[in-house]
Structure formats: structure tokens, C-alpha cells
Amino acid sequence: MTRSIPKAPGALPLFGHGPALLRDPLGFLESLPDHDVVRLLVGRKPALLVREPELTRQVLVSDRTFDKTEWYDKGREVMGDGLLICPHSAHRRTRRLVQPLFHPSRLPGYATVMTSETAAAAGAWHDGQEFDIPREMTLLITRALVRAMFSDAPSPGMLRQTTEDILTLAKLSGPLSVLPPAVARLPLVGNRRFRQAGIRLREVTGGILSDRCDDVAGPEDLLSALLAARPSTGTESEDQSFTHREIIDQLTAFYLGGTDTTATTLAWALLLLAQHREVEDRVHDEVDGVLAGAGAGVEHLPRLPLTAQVIKEALRLYPPAWLVPRTATADTRLGSHHVPAGMTIVYSPYIIHRRRDLYEQPDRFDPDRWDHERRPQPPRHAFLPFGGGARKCIAEGFAMTHATIALATITARWRLTPVPGCRIRPPMAIALSPNGLRMRVTTRSPR
Numbered sequence: 001m002t003r004s005i006p007k008a009p010g011a012l013p014l015f016g017h018g019p020a021l022l023r024d025p026l027g028f029l030e031s032l033p034d035h036d037v038v039r040l041l042v043g044r045k046p047a048l049l050v051r052e053p054e055l056t057r058q059v060l061v062s063d064r065t066f067d068k069t070e071w072y073d074k075g076r077e078v079m080g081d082g083l084l085i086c087p088h089s090a091h092r093r094t095r096r097l098v099q100p101l102f103h104p105s106r107l108p109g110y111a112t113v114m115t116s117e118t119a120a121a122a123g124a125w126h127d128g129q130e131f132d133i134p135r136e137m138t139l140l141i142t143r144a145l146v147r148a149m150f151s152d153a154p155s156p157g158m159l160r161q162t163t164e165d166i167l168t169l170a171k172l173s174g175p176l177s178v179l180p181p182a183v184a185r186l187p188l189v190g191n192r193r194f195r196q197a198g199i200r201l202r203e204v205t206g207g208i209l210s211d212r213c214d215d216v217a218g219p220e221d222l223l224s225a226l227l228a229a230r231p232s233t234g235t236e237s238e239d240q241s242f243t244h245r246e247i248i249d250q251l252t253a254f255y256l257g258g259t260d261t262t263a264t265t266l267a268w269a270l271l272l273l274a275q276h277r278e279v280e281d282r283v284h285d286e287v288d289g290v291l292a293g294a295g296a297g298v299e300h301l302p303r304l305p306l307t308a309q310v311i312k313e314a315l316r317l318y319p320p321a322w323l324v325p326r327t328a329t330a331d332t333r334l335g336s337h338h339v340p341a342g343m344t345i346v347y348s349p350y351i352i353h354r355r356r357d358l359y360e361q362p363d364r365f366d367p368d369r370w371d372h373e374r375r376p377q378p379p380r381h382a383f384l385p386f387g388g389g390a391r392k393c394i395a396e397g398f399a400m401t402h403a404t405i406a407l408a409t410i411t412a413r414w415r416l417t418p419v420p421g422c423r424i425r426p427p428m429a430i431a432l433s434p435n436g437l438r439m440r441v442t443t444r445s446p447r
């Protein structure tokens, strides 16, 4: 049956569609045949790319059948069995223990750090300064996330090294995972750098953990919440507690799941505003009315609806997790197609978000489409930047809060303009980033 699934054009012997994906990932996705499922070759390994919303939903809700196994082995070198990549067998327990960290009641505490760190980072910019925007946004987001994780620990040196390591891991994990396994195992420079960055990230995290171990009365941050999820009395069953190693697994999964994704969203939002000055003017009106040039806090969010809609629209047009793999753990069916055990299945929020049957003028930047009072909202399964089913992003509220606070704080003080001649080349990476985007910042005053 699988034979009747159309093949994506342009596979090369040995490397399959890997080179096409590395060269121009979005162009490749847009060139695929218009069919519910398309067959790809990643190296010599076949994979099925699901293009249709109902089949995507099936993949997402059947998390036992479509599991996170072999494609996540590279990530396991760094994140062990962290929630982001753990297999189904470990997922329920891990999710249950991590869930309280992201309870809405904890958001205001994290938001205080997001506000102060964004204001400090954007406050240090100079009029006329130019930035590599994906990199600058990663610095800005990482700084706040690390402080939300360890409110007392990060020294400037640790923060710099951690950010560099996250950038290295984010840049290399995409290309390394599409290489044929025999090539990926060679002692390549990329492999070495990946491993070193992973080891360093875990060592630094382990050091902070040891300093804080069992200090559940410590500051209110993600680490204290994780320690609280690990009863120190030893009376509770092991099932309820995290070991030292597992805590490091979770924290490294937050670094890797939470920095590049949010930073990328912010980078696209800034570019989209610069390309649509009429929307930018309205965002400026909104932030000026609410913030009058000050940093945004969680208390301002209800009065920043357009800013949040810009973030949502950036997530729709450029979902950071644009191609997400699973492995079929048993023979099964997807629609009319037989799927053998072991087959790789890939879902793509990018493809779903650009469908004409789900969105009016899907390629258009239109933040007002998210104004639920004035416009009918797209069906739930049409918007998947945070995935869905049991593996849906656990930090959706945290990420939306962080991105909206950051965008409001930046636009309240600065206007950003692309540097003429910069060429944007989204790379084959885990997060879809506007690589190459350089922007100049100009001071602005509240109107």
C-alpha cells in the first residue's frame, strides 16, 4: 500500500532528500506533491510526510503508536530522557512530575524575570546599532530563561558559555540528524562540537544543581519546583521522584526546547513588523498607550492584544518546530495507507498553517485574523505551533508570555529596520530561523 504514496522529487543516491532539505527547507516543503501523505528519503531511510490535518491529528493523539524513538537519539546524548524527547514508556510519569512547574499560578513569578531581563538587554542597545537578530534574540531569551530556571546562579560568564552551547546544539542537531547514520558516526568536527557543547551544558547545570540540592526553600524558580517534585524524605515511591540525573535531563530539555523556539518567533515577528509598517504603527500605538516607554509586565498583557496577535501570526507563518518526526512502533494505518512498524512519520505545522482550506490568504501576514471578537477563528487542529495531543508543548503559556513581553518591551523603545542587502536563509535546523537577518535599531519615543 505504501507504494501508492507519491514520492517527493529530487532524491539523491545515498543522501536522499537530505541535501534538498539542507539547501532550502521551505522551498522543499512547498515543492511537494499535493497529496495527503508524501514519501521522502532521509539518507536511505524512507519517511512519510503527513500533509493533511486529520491525519496529522491522528499522529499527534496516537502517541504510543507514533513514538519519539530513533530520531531523537542525537538529542538523547544531551537531554537524556528529558520530557521533550523521552519515549512513550517514560512520558506519563515525567509529564506528571514536570506539569506543576508550568502551572498558570507560577507564571507571574517567571514573568517578573522575563520583564527585567528583556528591559536590561534591550536597554543596553545604542541608537543605530546593528544586530544579527536570531543571535541577539537567542541571547535575550536565554538570559531570561536561565534566570527563570536558576534565579540566583548564573554568572555573566556562565550565561555566555551556556548561550554559545545552546546555539551550537541548535545549529548542528538538524544537519546531524539528516545525515546517514554511518556518516553521522564519523569523528567529524560537527559531531565533536555537538558532543562537547552537550557535555558542558550538562556539567554546568549539574554544578548549579549540586549547590542547591535539597534546598527546597530556595528561591522560587524552575529548579526549586523540580526539586520540590523530588521528595527529599525518601518515603515516597521512586515513581514520584526525579533523580539527580533526571533533573539535569529536564533542565537541558528546557534550554533546548525553550530558547531557540521563542527567540526564532521573536525574530520573525520583528521582521514581519518591519515589512508591514501599517501593523507596526498600530503596535506602537498599543504599547505606547499601555507602557509609555516602560518594560512590559504580566499585568499589562490583557491590554496588549495586538502584540500577542503578532506573535501568534509569526508562529503561524513560521512555526519554529516546522518538521517533527515520530517512529511507528507497530504496523498501523494512516487514512487509506498501511504504515509498517519502524517507519518514520513526519508532521509539519508549516504545511498545515499554509493550507488554503484552513486559512484565508494563508501566505498573508494578518495578525487581525486572531481577533476572535471580529473574525471567525480557524479550527483548533489548524494551528499547531505547539504540537498537540499528549506531547503538546508543556510551556505554551510560558512561551507566549515571554514572547509577548519581549516584543512589547522592544517595540516600546525601538524601531527595527532590516540592514539593506542582508539575505535571509532559513537553515535546516531544529527551529526554523530567519538566518542572516541583520537589523538596525533606532530609538523611538512614545507618541
Ligand code: HEM
Residues within 6 Å of the ligand: 083, 084, 085, 095, 253, 254, 255, 257, 258, 259, 261, 262, 265, 319, 320, 321, 324, 384, 385, 386, 387, 388, 390, 391, 392, 393, 394, 395, 396, 398, 399, 400, 403
Ligand atoms: C515559541 C516557543 C515554543 C514553541 C513554538 C514550542 C513548540 C513545541 C512543540 C511543537 C512541541 C511538541 C513537539 C512534538 O510534537 O514532538 C513542544 C514540546 C515541548 N516543549 Fe515547547 N515550544 C516553545 C517553548 C518552550 C519553552 C519555553 C519550554 C520550556 C521552558 C518548552 C518545553 C517543551 C517541552 C518540555 C516539551 C515536551 C512536552 C512533552 O512531550 O510532554 N517549550 N514544544
